Amino acid sequence: MKAVKLIILLIHLGILGLLFGVLLNAYIPPKVFPWFNILSLGFPVLISVYALLTVFWIFLWKKRTFVFMFFGLFFFSATQRWVNFNTTKETANLKIITFNVKGGKFGKEEIENYINSKNPDLVLMQEDGNLDYQFSDLKKAKENPLGSLYSKYEIVGYKEIFEGMYTEDFNAFADYTDLKIKDKTYRIVNVYLQPFKFEKSMVKLNGNGNEDERKVKNIIKRLIPTFKTHQEQIEMIKKYIDDSPYPVILTGDLNAVPNSYEYYHLGKNLQDAFVKAGKGSATSFHDYKYPLRLDYIFTSESIKPVSYRVDRSVELSDHYPVVATFKISN
Template identity: 30%
Template sequence: MKIGVFIDKLIFGLNILFGGALLLSSFVPYISIKKAPIVAFFSLGIPILVFVNLIFLLFWLLRRKKQGFLSLVVLLISYFSLSSFFMFRFSEKAFQESDLSVMTFNVRGFNKNQHIENPNLLEEITDLIKTENPDIICFQEFNFRNRDDFKAYTYRYLEYIKNKGKVTLAIYSKYPILKEGLVNFPDSPNNAAFADILYKKDTLRIYNLHLESLRIIPDKNALAKEQSAKLFKRVSQSFEKQQEQAGIIKAHRKTVAYKTIVAGDFNGTEYSNVYKTIKGDDLHDTFKEKGTGYGRTYNFKYYPVRIDFILADEAMEVVAHKNYDVKLSDHFPVMASFQW
């Protein structure tokens, strides 16, 4: 056998392997993590599988080989079944004052543990909020000591949680808050909050979510040092917790009779069953409606991960969406605007 033919067969074998993995990933959103925790790992790796299959497709096209049809078919199937993680739009629509704007931002305690070497970070965050001027803000990992730093917002909901390990959430609004509360996640440092906001004589329910953290340090050297078995077990347990929490939010939403926006840090991608459970059939993903590019929301080197979302009631028209490329936390802020 000629060496060239052998190499082609070897490459095509790898092509079949990665193509099959991407096809299997098409079923990931429909499989409960509790039944098969390993599927959640596929949800994190789908962008990589898409990229690898694109490389195979280009390789065979450049060589004018019919093997390229495999990756082409696989990519088309995955696109229509999973939707794209990249939005092919050339520009973002501008925000208008007449529309309702909502921002979500995991601020990591406003850098209270000095993870970022920037003594002016709090001032830069407040300047960003002042400039972008959202009507409603959902903060995750809020620092209770900074509760009075956003004076432009007449209404707010946050509670001082005595449990030291529990994450603090905050909702700030320029419109009256009629009702508020916490949605507690059992046996977890994470939780959710909600606020019913009076807007144009209508009531809007805002959920602010912070789902179970995967507790992965976004550094390849740190990941390499950890034993794979321990990493798999820990992350699998976190995925199972997320699935339970998604079910809690889904059940809680069923008690609400008016329009809903769900925002926050999901600690998982749009390809997970957790995301599918929370989104259901009646919420829009604002990034998919009006976003551009990768829409990354988490600062993971060399890998554009989108784990922060704004999901809006289908009765609300998504007018604009923006992902901010500002390094003020390990997350990036996201904002969207609406009409109805």
């Protein structure tokens, strides 16, 4: 029994070390050491096993329980980015939907009906397929096949951040639109970072040792260069966020999970609307049977998140839409 306890203790300590490795994404970029970013993909599993092993020590009434509980506090904020239980009673005056619609392949009319039923003030799409959607009371701003914005408000500025950079290997999108909302200007940033271009068959392991090993190696070969590309794309986007003379709302599909380098650095100096006002799970990509939060809304501190919901009532894409409300000053 002592040997079993020792093995479990070593496993617990190992998981603790890996969890701290995830937090290092805030400081170490993928071009220096990409493996911490790969660890971020496993955070839901790591923290779940860590919690179960802590409960195991509680039942055995071991003093080490308190040590593991103490270190577990370091991962509270990291966990809150995946699962949250906020309730707010503020009155909102701005509703935003961000939605990767996968080129409208699941039905353009169905997407239009869904968006119109929600009566949003702003709709930001990724992978919109350059389709001309018709939304009630919303005007379309400039668009790209990888992103578009529909709004009730006056456009006073616009820039496509990756303009002229698109190639067969560069499939990302980012732009900003300055909008006059209630006599005040806001910068709305829409982002679709470089995709990994995985298919289900490429990531599904089937128990065949050699084939599964080959798949894992191929996955890593795609992950690492894409993470490095994300780092370059974030540097370009951040310039227009940091230099903005207006409060910022950043939305989109980051093709990255919470606690990743992308999350820490693109959302730096902004607040995660889910952390502030979300309830339940933030998982937004449902094509794989694994919790993946890829879609986000970040805002400047002056914009107060009131509610944030991943709408699982519809499957109009491989992503669920994110519906959030905010309180902005008049």
